Amino acid sequence: MRYGTNASACAAVVRRDLLLTWRRRGDALNPALFAIIVVVLFPLALGPEPNQLARISAGIVFVAILLAGLLALDTLFRGDHEDGSLEQLVLSPHPLPLLLGSKIAVHWLTTGLPLILVAPILAEMLHLPRSTLPALLAALALATPLLSLFGAVCVALTVGMRRSGMLLALLVLPLYVPVLIFAAGACNAAQSGLPFLAPLLWLGAALALALVLAPMACAAALRISIS
Amino acid sequence: MSHDPQRLPMSITLARLSRPDWGVSARAGGFCKLMTGGESNDPMPLLEASGLSYSRNDEPVFGPLDFRLHAGEVLLIEGDNGSGKTTLLRVLSGLLAPGGGSIRLNGEDLTMARLSHQVALLGHQPGLKADLTPLENLDFAIGVFGLRGGITPHLALASVGLEGYEEVPVRQLSAGQKKRVSLARLLLVPAALWLLDEPYANLDREGIDLVNRLLDAQARRGGAALVTSHGAYVFTTGSPRRLPLRATA
Amino acid sequence: MNEFLAMGGYGGYVWSSYAIFMLFLLFDFIAPRLRNRRVIAELRGRLKRERKRQEKNP
């Protein structure tokens, strides 16, 4: 008999989800592609004037990435719920928050990280000043995991539903508002030469808290919605 | 739902597999009455449900049920569609909180028992990832549930008749073959109690025999199993016997 | 009276606010009553169906 440790169970979840993403690696690019499409629409709607675009570029990048993340959230539990492996995960003898935390981590790695990687391209398309780019990337590095963690709690609540898209957006929006405000605020402050560390620190504090609490909330929500 | 749950019978059949000398006790109140094989005075049962019931939207789904399951026993739960068999297994596995009554595993409260690796559930869905191979799926199950001694994923696949399919993506397997992969998972994980929801569905004659052999082996190992069936499939091999427990509607 | 209704030139704003307030609360008052009627009707229908079924096979 070998029961395995919590760490080995989490490793198994991470390994499997990474493998699944690799098998469907074409789909993994979708969020990044979606963010690019959204960003392309703005100059077409607002006109190509560089100064005007530069002024609102940070905000557009964040909104595009938020929307792309929202689009990708649906895949977090849907497949697992449909084929019954979510049940198996819940029945595991290891703590569910840890396993879900691993799932969320992989989800961020496969959707959030690509979004951070395309962010410089998006910024360049919108003429974001080069000097603001570090602030943008730092804010994204803190904000995208938060979006994944908050989103996971809401997805867990809607997991059994067939058409949950609109409802999910409604549930997620109030949770995303503070993240968006601080992340975009940091960039705007950096762009206008103001100190931008404070909002980033707030985001960091929120991330530290959410890393602990969100997987637990996600587990509690999941137990409610699979019953 | 067009049916009134009170009119749906659910019977519980105890199939004593390897220990025919053991007394069997099953008593059910409420919506199903069972003829029992006599009260027992044996040691601590593996699974003990007392007054177990579950309601959805305040409509009773099953229960209150009382039954005990000892090591070496297989309990066949028969009932029509909608009689609450699946719900019963989900309650017993801990996925659903019981509406009333209590479940004890080895004398422990259910949630604690689950933490000590006691229960394996085979649900309606096979719980397999279509993009992964059977071996990869089994590796994941081992990682999350642990591994029984003396068996490997290859051995388990061979014993469910899937030798040579180790590296074929699950999406290319037939429904019956997927079921067999789930059965291989049961063999691998170190659970004393199996909860099998319609294990005979999608299986051919040979597959049904396979399930019965696996159940037999599980009972011989000192494990136990709860099996649901809507009655179309029965134990066909010679060794398991059924106790004539009939539901009265 | 006209002066009262005019509200110092802000009559439109003030009265429309109060009208919205009243309308929303009226809706809040009526909505559960309509739902109550529907729930009771459904329950009666259910009872009737059950009684019919009982008469058919006692």
Place this chain on the structure above:
Amino acid sequence: MNTLTLWFHKFGSPPVFHRIAVRLAPWLFGIAVVSGLAALYGGLVAAPADYQQSDAYRIIFIHVPCAWMSLFAYFFMAANAFIALVWRIKISEILAMASAPVGAIFTAITLATGSIWGKPMWGTWWTWDARLTSELVLLFLYLGVIGLYNAIEDRRQAARAAAFLALVGIVNVPIVHFSVNWWNTLHQGSTVRLLGPSRIDESMLWPLLLMALATHVWFFASVLVRARVSLVELEGGKEWARQIALGKGEPA
């Protein structure tokens, strides 16, 4: 079982609760309407015009009590949600879910009257004022709870999921408020307040407080009626609910 849960089990018994709700609700509505009318008289007739805002300020007599109610209803909902999730008490589930639509209505009134007041004062129907923005997010929180509750088939599971969301929301409300305030100062938006910080005449204060009382009582009356209906719906299989459906029990 401690005294609290015992108390809940006594008054939380559905038939008892239903009987209390049926008796209490008309009285509460009566009190709410009478005190509300008195407050309207005080606000529209008795109170003098503001020296700065003229008569437009009279909107505060409904705007401010409704804004208070929007928060109060959320706290009431979250408290019941907490009780419902921890002790699995059915009445608390129902009370939490009954307060969501009422709270949403008060939030909507707050937003509508706030924007109407903004037109003469700021010259625009909508301004991204910190309070209005927080209130808008609060409305989304309410709509999320209501939407989730209606999207799940099983009523009790739906109530538990929505209650969980309400608890997540109650953590979120102060964070949203804080972040929106920070955002507002960053962008140096308007800081005009509908209600001045300290100076308020007594002739203006009493209609305001009376209206606050009226809206609170109205809230409880409406929640009781809604909870009563949900209770009959949920307990449709039980004898007491059938008696009520057949008109034999308490008058509905």
